[in-house]
Amino acid sequence: MEAPYRRIAADLRRRIRAGELAPGDKTPSTRAIARDFGVALATAVRALAVLKEEGLVEARPRSGTVVAATLSRPRRHHGTAELTRERIVREAIAIADAEGLSTVTVRSVAVRLGVSAPAIYRHVRGRDDLVRTMADLAYGEERYPDAKLGRRDRLEMVARVLWRIYRRHPWLPHLTPLGRPLPLPGVVGHGEQLLLALDGLGLDPATMMTTEVMLYAYVQGLAVHLEREAQATSATGLSEEQWVDTQAGAINAMFFTGRAPLSAKLISDLGPDGFDFDLDRIFEFGLQTLLNGLGIGKAGW
Amino acid sequence: MEAPYRRIAADLRRRIRAGELAPGDKTPSTRAIARDFGVALATAVRALAVLKEEGLVEARPRSGTVVAATLSRPRRHHGTAELTRERIVREAIAIADAEGLSTVTVRSVAVRLGVSAPAIYRHVRGRDDLVRTMADLAYGEERYPDAKLGRRDRLEMVARVLWRIYRRHPWLPHLTPLGRPLPLPGVVGHGEQLLLALDGLGLDPATMMTTEVMLYAYVQGLAVHLEREAQATSATGLSEEQWVDTQAGAINAMFFTGRAPLSAKLISDLGPDGFDFDLDRIFEFGLQTLLNGLGIGKAGW
DNA sequence: ACCTGAACACCGTTCAAGT
DNA sequence: ACCTGAACACCGTTCAAGT
Numbered sequence: 306m307e308a309p310y311r312r313i314a315a316d317l318r319r320r321i322r323a324g325e326l327a328p329g330d331k332t333p334s335t336r337a338i339a340r341d342f343g344v345a346l347a348t349a350v351r352a353l354a355v356l357k358e359e360g361l362v363e364a365r366p367r368s369g370t371v372v373a374a375t376l377s378r379p380r381r382h383h384g385t386a387e388l389t390r391e392r393i394v395r396e397a398i399a400i401a402d403a404e405g406l407s408t409v410t411v412r413s414v415a416v417r418l419g420v421s422a423p424a425i426y427r428h429v430r431g432r433d434d435l436v437r438t439m440a441d442l443a444y445g446e447e448r449y450p451d452a453k454l455g456r457r458d459r460l461e462m463v464a465r466v467l468w469r470i471y472r473r474h475p476w477l478p479h480l481t482p483l484g485r486p487l488p489l490p491g492v493v494g495h496g497e498q499l500l501l502a503l504d505g506l507g508l509d510p511a512t513m514m515t516t517e518v519m520l521y522a523y524v525q526g527l528a529v530h531l532e533r534e535a536q537a538t539s540a541t542g543l544s545e546e547q548w549v550d551t552q553a554g555a556i557n558a559m560f561f562t563g564r565a566p567l568s569a570k571l572i573s574d575l576g577p578d579g580f581d582f583d584l585d586r587i588f589e590f591g592l593q594t595l596l597n598g599l600g601i602g603k604a605g606w
Numbered sequence: 607m608e609a610p611y612r613r614i615a616a617d618l619r620r621r622i623r624a625g626e627l628a629p630g631d632k633t634p635s636t637r638a639i640a641r642d643f644g645v646a647l648a649t650a651v652r653a654l655a656v657l658k659e660e661g662l663v664e665a666r667p668r669s670g671t672v673v674a675a676t677l678s679r680p681r682r683h684h685g686t687a688e689l690t691r692e693r694i695v696r697e698a699i700a701i702a703d704a705e706g707l708s709t710v711t712v713r714s715v716a717v718r719l720g721v722s723a724p725a726i727y728r729h730v731r732g733r734d735d736l737v738r739t740m741a742d743l744a745y746g747e748e749r750y751p752d753a754k755l756g757r758r759d760r761l762e763m764v765a766r767v768l769w770r771i772y773r774r775h776p777w778l779p780h781l782t783p784l785g786r787p788l789p790l791p792g793v794v795g796h797g798e799q800l801l802l803a804l805d806g807l808g809l810d811p812a813t814m815m816t817t818e819v820m821l822y823a824y825v826q827g828l829a830v831h832l833e834r835e836a837q838a839t840s841a842t843g844l845s846e847e848q849w850v851d852t853q854a855g856a857i858n859a860m861f862f863t864g865r866a867p868l869s870a871k872l873i874s875d876l877g878p879d880g881f882d883f884d885l886d887r888i889f890e891f892g893l894q895t896l897l898n899g900l901g902i903g904k905a906g907w
Numbered sequence: 908a909c910c911t912g913a914a915c916a917c918c919g920t921t922c923a924a925g926t
Numbered sequence: 927a928c929c930t931g932a933a934c935a936c937c938g939t940t941c942a943a944g945t
Contacts (some may be wrong), residue, residue: 315916388928411919421930423921432919479780493866500868510875518883519828519892526827527820565794567801574811582819591820595892598899616935689909712938722911724940733938 313338313352318361332362332370388420390428394438398474401439405532406476411435436480437489443474445491449498457601459502464524464592467495468585471528478528496521516599523595527588614639614653619662633663633671689721691729695739699775702740706833707777710737737781738790744775746792750799758902760803765825765893768796769886772829779829797822817900824896828889 317332338349353370356362363373386392396417400409411432415422429435447466454462471478499517508516563569618634621627639650654671657663664674687693697718702710712733716723730736748767755763772779800818809817864870 410917412917422919423931424929426920427928493869497866497869500872504868510872513872514876515888515891519888519895522828522831522888523824523892526830527823529827529830530823565798567805568794568798571801571811571814575815587816587820587823590816591824591896594820594899595895596899597901598895598897600898711936713936723938724912725910727939728909 313349314356317352317356330372332356332372334369388418388424388428390438392418393425393428394435394442397435398439398443401476402474406436406479409436409439440477440480441489441491443470443477443491444489444495446470446473447494449494454502456502456506457596459498460520460596460601461592463495463498463502464520466498467521467524468528468588471525471531475528475532478525479532520595523591524588527584527591530584614650615657618653618657627673631673633657633673635670689719689725689729691739693719694726694729695736695743698736699740699744702777703775707737707780710740712736741778741781742790742792744771744778744792745790745796747771747774748795750795755803757803757807758897760799761821761897761902762893764796764799764803765821767799768822768825769829769889772826772832776829776833779826780833821896824892825889828885828892831885 332353335349335353338352353362357364357370361373362370364370393414397409397414400413400417411425412422414435415425425435429438447470449463449466496517499520500513503513503516618627627633633654636650636654639653654663658665658671662674663671665671694715698710698715701714701718712726713723715736716726726736730739748771750764750767797818800821801814804814804817
């Protein structure tokens with residue numbers, strides 16, 4: 306909504322469309338953008354990258370960025386790859402991976418495919434259907450080998466496969482396609498592997514399902530935080546300063562009101578660098594804790 | 607976006623605003639709406655409920671619903687409670703609790719407070735700020751007693767308090783305000799209680815933080831699914847049929863492709879009623895598993 | 908000082924009209 | 927048959943103008 310790089314990109318886009326910046330003209334440099342809009346350099350870079358992806362501008366090595374000659378002409382239909390459901394979904398996933406799920410709009414996907422927005426509706430029922438299909442496809446990316454594994458090893462493996470998928474697609478855990486009989490074909494494979502590990506323990510069906518759902522929910526629940534991490538490390542510019550602001554307020558609240566002395570102590574014990582919020586480590590720690598709690602030993606069945 | 611009850615409500619709203627339905631006129635009955643729009647009765651009821659909340663229509667017991675006399679006149683300013691940040695945030699929470707976070711828009715909050723949309727910006731920086739403040743307020747609702755409790759009892763208590771908050775506000779776990787030093791004042795109290803339980807175990811600071819974050823993430827991660835449950839049981843009408851459709855596809859995929867035999871068997875073992883997806887039970891099961899895995903006994907410290 | 912109307916740049920989605 | 931232009935009902939947000 307308010308990502309600054311998007312606003313800057315929108316501004317430049319309008320100026321290009323209006324003819325204020327003609328084909329061949331240099332766009333403002335990243336430094337100029339950073340100065341004029343009062344943002345970090347990384348944000349300016351990102352704004353230009355958006356326009357580059359749209360084909361509105363082109364990088365001229367050693368001379369800057371110029372407005373492209375063929376101004377946002379949608380690619381002609383003949384000669385170009387046919388518009389298919391698969392291409393639409395893959396493009397949407399690419400956008401979500403790079404810029405977050407909220408930037409996946411019917412219109413943005415259409416632009417990137419050089420097609421009008423209504424054309425999308427020929428292959429997809431609507432945005433909800435699109436997102437659901439993205440999830441299905443993303444979940445289905447990983448194949449499991451037929452290896453013989455002990456219970457614990459297998460449970461760990463499935464959890465790590467899911468974790469890997471979420472790392473690749475940080476928007477995915479938000480979609481919560483956990484549910485009664487898992488509704489997405491792409492999810493079924495993971496559940497199946499979990500059941501393979503739990504099979505033969507003599508668990509009643511309900512307990513089996515509960516265990517499966519709990520493990521799945523643990524991974525997904527933690528993975529939700531990967532998106533925040535991805536956005537923090539990506540060049541959103543603003544978020545850096547904003548983060549420091551909020552953080553300062555929270556730390557103040559903890560230290561000076563004295564209402565949370567243990568939190569304050571922990572923060573100071575962690576030293577000036579703070580806690581390196583390593584989600585991979587937290588994930589492993591929680592996974593081992595859960596499996597230990599289930600009483601599933603390393604030895605296997 | 608596409609919730610049918612909202613579309614129906616919007617349609618009726620427009621007809622009222624256009625004068626097609628004048629004050630005192632009967633609105634279409636729920637039965638008529640269900641028939642004309644091809645939706646479930648519950649959806650029709652819900653559509654009218656929306657208009658009722660907006661003050662556009664009134665229920666006339668034993669005679670149906672009529673268009674209200676005072677047509678959406680924003681409440682006059684004098685005599686009415688002053689517009690404050692707190693009132694805005696509370697109204698937004700009420701909307702989110704009842705209809706989901708996606709229906710909380712600057713404009714919808716403004717309408718419910720009888721005020722123009724820009725007026726909201728006098729008290730709140732924007733939608734993001736509003737949502738963040740909603741979370742802070744919701745997290746801060748519960749107070750902890752000063753009771754002396756053993757480690758395990760205290761950890762269970764904190765987890766259950768969080769769970770209760772999420773039950774009340776199913777939109778809350780989506781906001782992932784987990785983070786480095788937790789940025790929301792309202793969250794600090796919960797972290798403090800967790801640390802109180804973990805204090806004195808001789809854990810190094812990093813492990814302490816990891817444990818805290820993991821427990822917190824577990825509760826939040828599972829709670830994300832409460833929203834789906836809330837929406838499934840609420841009268842969204844459509845979702846019921848859609849659910850069955852999707853489910854049928856998934857079950858087919860499992861049974862007939864034979865690629866997920868264990869899942870298929872589990873489904874059939876669970877019997878015709880399926881698994882009653884009781885999140886409270888799954889929550890308790892996972893909580894006990896985690897605490898067992900941490901090696902924190904019931905006995906206490 | 909506080910609030911509103913009008914506007915702008917976006918959404919998702921529909922539908923008649925074009926090729 | 928396939929795609930587009932134009933339109934509609936929404937968004938968040940800004941700003942000049944009103945009281």
